Amino acid sequence: MKTELISSRWRGARAFSRSLLLSCLLSAPLVQAQQKQDPMVANIVKEANQNSQLEKLAHELVDVIGPRLVGSPLMMQAHNWAVEKYKGWGISARNEKWGEWRGWQRGISHIDLVHPRVRSLEGMQLAWSPATKGNKPLVAETIVLPDPADSLAFQKWLPNVKGKLVLISMPQATGRPDYNWQEFATKESFEKMKQERTAQTNAWNARFKKMGYTSRTLPAALEKAGAAGIVTSNWSNGFGVNKIFSAYTKKIPAVDIALEDYGLVYRLTESGQKPKLSIKTEAKELGMQPAFNTIAEIKGTEKPDEYVILSAHFDSWDGGSGATDNATGTIVMMEAMRILKKLYPNPKRTILVGHWGSEEQGLNGSRAFVEDHPEIVKNVQALFNQDNGTGRVVNISGQGFLHAYDYLGRWLAKVPSDIRSQIETNFPGSPGGGGSDYASFVAAGVPAFSLSSLNWSYFNYTWHTNRDTYDKIVFDDVRSNAILTAILAYMASEDPAKTSRERIVLPVNQRTGEPMKWPEQRSPTRKGGLE
Incomplete structure (x- = not known):
């Protein structure tokens, strides 16, 4: 009995020692990393916190311009505004036509009960x-x-x-x-x-x-x-x-x-x-209007033909102001680009941002970009997309890329712990077939990742609603996302290795008994709104 007790205590002590050793081994690099924090990361955090442009960008986009229905004058106004913003920061930008959409301009709506x-x-x-x-x-x-x-x-x-x-x-x-x-x-x-x-x-x-x-x-x-x-x-x-x-x-x-x-x-x-209602609706039909993506880029110095892409759809429904769907994702990418241009003006790889049109009607802008730019698509290091609301990022999936853990893990390790600790990762994950613009790139085999946000009652209260307005933006969370995005873009650009595109073997579909298939690349609707 005594021998067994001693043996048990020895085994417990040995296990504790292994655990302590493992803890020391894991914590040592973290301590060293904190002691040798990348000055670029520190500067990104400082710039985002002390010189944030998010509130100004949101006001101009959400309050002054307003909702951005594809084919509407406000959508065109937003495209031109973004180009001018980027040029003001010294970033090359352009509006790139990908199709046409039924043009329509909202006017006054007034609805009254007049009887009884x-x-x-x-x-x-x-x-x-x-x-x-x-x-x-x-x-x-x-x-x-x-x-x-x-x-x-x-x-x-x-x-x-x-x-x-x-x-x-x-x-x-x-x-x-x-x-x-x-x-x-x-x-x-x-x-x-x-x-x-x-x-x-x-x-x-x-x-x-x-x-x-x-x-x-x-x-x-x-x-x-x-x-x-x-x-x-x-x-x-x-x-x-x-x-x-x-x-x-x-x-x-x-x-x-x-x-x-x-x-x-x-x-x-x-x-x-x-009962009788009196309804007055003013609106203008504008015929077919050109539809655009807004593209901006900071040219790479060592590998200019390899790309890190920041991604967010620019259009919205127009019941509200399109604040959390997707002005928040838009200004995250704009702020990240502003910070990177100021602090990291000569990246190794080209950092490109895409503000996509007509996401709401079927990812049309991003699908068109994938179809029109195979020379870029084949050389994408990584894409980071933000769409689902105002909350801080809490989930990143590997999207079915077998080795996503290797490189995303390295990049996330540089993110400050107060931001990184909020994020649950899922590797290797499964490929997203839709939902937002990253899926257009995943279908083409690009390592494209959704920076998925905390809910903030998004689906009930702001997603496609009449209440999606400026006041619903939580700027502390959006600022956190801009910091995260800028650091990930910096790390992806600096990484000496090209990211692997090797895919997982997809499991069997339990309903059909057949192996699941990678999402297919789809063509956009180039002429829409006519049905």
Whole structure:
């Protein structure tokens, strides 16, 4: 017994010694690295913290220019603004045409309830909506969709929409997000609400199925039947927030109304009060407009034909100001380029930034760049993309590149611990097939990485919504991302080794039983907005 105890203690002491030795071995290089901190990294941190241009850039882009719908004058204004900013910092920049898009300019939207009482409603026209005739108010009664027996019954009902404003969204039973219910409701009440909401949603979906239409195809049918306009409410599951996307009509206006006001109008219509709305939407059709990417670069000195690419989409939907989708990613890349030009004006490799157009319609700008510039694509050292909101970066995946850990690990080791410690890495990860512009490059075999951010209620409150505005930007987090990006770009440029593009062997798809495939490179839509 005593021998076993001694043996056990010896084994424990030996294990502790190995652990202590390993700890010392791992910590020694870290201590040495801290003692020999790269002065460039220290200077990047200092410049970002003491001379940040982020607030100024955000104000000019988000407040002064505003949302950047592809094909709109504001999108063109933003491209020209970025080029001038870069030139002011001594960085070569240009707007590079990749296609054409239906041009449209948003004007005033004003929506009022005028019967049975008067109330101004919160809402706006959808992107690419036709204006009201002569840009004058349209006054019409509202009508709700029936619950038909089948598609034939719906076709018989369709003439009823003539001259009416058709409410085509499901009215929400509650405008309180779930977290508010969870905090204050009884458990029984919360569960009851969720069950009723599920039943209502299922019934609404069944109604559309019986009609034989989807929310995308129905507006055209209503327009053909003589409807005066389309009214929707695309709630985003948060207080006061709606998604604002595209109109699917050619001649009649399509507007989105806030949940609270939509519910009011819907209930009045259902109860036979015959409410009337006055809608005025001003908009201009501009014909086909050129679509661009903004490209800027700091030329490399030793390996000018190898590239480190900073990446962010420039366009946005226009329900808000496009602040967190994706002005934040845009100004991160601009600020990183400004810092690098000031502190690292002669990089070993060329550092190029791409501000892509029409990401929201299918990664079109970045796909066009990949297709148009094979000479650059084949020589990319690494690409860093930032898109999903205002939060600090908390996740980086190796995107299925077998040796991504080797080089990303080296580069991340130089990042200050207060930033690096927040980041969870996933190596080798899986290749991203979509979602943002890095996927266009991954499909072409480029080591392209998404700098994925902390949520900040992004998907409910700011992603594609009417609340995506300047005040939602968290500048401390954005500044952290600019520091991270600048350091990664510097390290990737300086690395003596070319990054490996070797891919992992993808696993078997459990559903099909077939090996999964690397995402395919896709061509962009070069002429869009016409459907």
